[in-house]
Amino acid sequence: xxxxxxxxxxxxxxxxxxxxxxxxxxxxxxxxxxxxxxxxxxxxxxxxxxxxxxxxxxxxxxxxxxxxxxxxxxxxxxxxxxxxxxxxxxxxxxxxxxxxxxxxxxxxxxxxxxxxxxxxxxxxxxxxxxxxxxxxxxxxxxxxxxxxxxxxxxxxxxxxxxxxxxxxxxxxxxxxxxxxxxxxx
Numbered sequence: 001x002x003x004x005x006x007x008x009x010x011x012x013x014x015x016x017x018x019x020x021x022x023x024x025x026x027x028x029x030x031x032x033x034x035x036x037x038x039x040x041x042x043x044x045x046x047x048x049x050x051x052x053x054x055x056x057x058x059x060x061x062x063x064x065x066x067x068x069x070x071x072x073x074x075x076x077x078x079x080x081x082x083x084x085x086x087x088x089x090x091x092x093x094x095x096x097x098x099x100x101x102x103x104x105x106x107x108x109x110x111x112x113x114x115x116x117x118x119x120x121x122x123x124x125x126x127x128x129x130x131x132x133x134x135x136x137x138x139x140x141x142x143x144x145x146x147x148x149x150x151x152x153x154x155x156x157x158x159x160x161x162x163x164x165x166x167x168x169x170x171x172x173x174x175x176x177x178x179x180x181x182x183x184x185x
Contacts, residue, residue: 023107023125023148023149024107024108024122024123024125024128024148024149024150024151025105025106025107025148025149025150025151026092026105026106026107026108026150026151026152026153026158027105027106027150027151027152028106028151028152028153028154028155028158029081029092029094029106029155029158030083030090030092030106030108030155030158030159030162031081031082031083031092031155032155032156032159035083035155035159036063036064036081036082036083037063037082037083037084037089038059038062038063038082039082039089039111039113040059041113042057042065042082042111042113042118043057043058043059043065044056044057044180044181045057045070045180045181046118046178046179046180046181047178047179047181048176048177048178049176049177049178049179053069053071054069054070054071054181055067055068055069055178056068056069056070057080060079063081063082064079064080064081065079065080065081065082066078066079066080066096067080067093076095076096076097077096078093078094078095078096079093079094079095079096080092080093082111083159085159085162085163085166086163086166086167087167088110088166088167089110089111089112089113090108090109090110090111090162090166091108091109091110091111091120092106092107092108093106093107093108093109094106094107105150108123108162109121109122109123110123110166110172116179116180116182117177117178117179117180118177118178118179118180119175119176119177119178120175120176120177120178121172121173121174121175121176122172122173122174123149123171123172123173124170124171124172124173125148125149127170127171127173128149128165128171129148129149131164131165132149132161
């Protein structure tokens with residue numbers, strides 16, 4: 001899961017809808033101002049264990065972070081806010097700068113920091129789609145011809161939906177692992 005893939009999901013939801021495929025985006029943030037948590041262990045430079053990418057995470061406020069790709073100076077950094085739901089740390093990524101031509105979508109990930117390892121997993125959109133298309137399901141849009149899900153509920157509704165699934169192993173897929181880069185001395 002490269003930074004470009006993360007950035008593409010957060011910045012181009014309309015393009016994703018046209019492309020089809022698997023993705024889960026939200027029109028609203030999962031993290032309310034009072035819900036944001038700080039996780040100092042996430043700050044640093046991370047190398048994907050398969051060598052395919054690097055991430056830099058830096059704190060920009062008490063419970064707000066910026067995530068960027070040090071290899072690509074043309075990419076805009078993303079805003080990242082964290083929340084704990086039922087013991088799981090979740091990240092909400094969105095563009096730092098709003099643009100008139102794009103809807104600022106939010107992309108949600110499960111995040112685990114274990115020592116010098118960062119594990120990031122995407123929501124399994126096919127599985128989630130099956131769970132929320134039941135009558136009386138959550139506020140969402142399922143796009144025909146794709147396995148994508150666009151969550152349209154409020155922050156409180158999103159937290160309720162995610163809370164139902166966050167401890168279900170099938171709810172997540174494509175976990176990527178990153179290793180903290182140590183400074184040379």
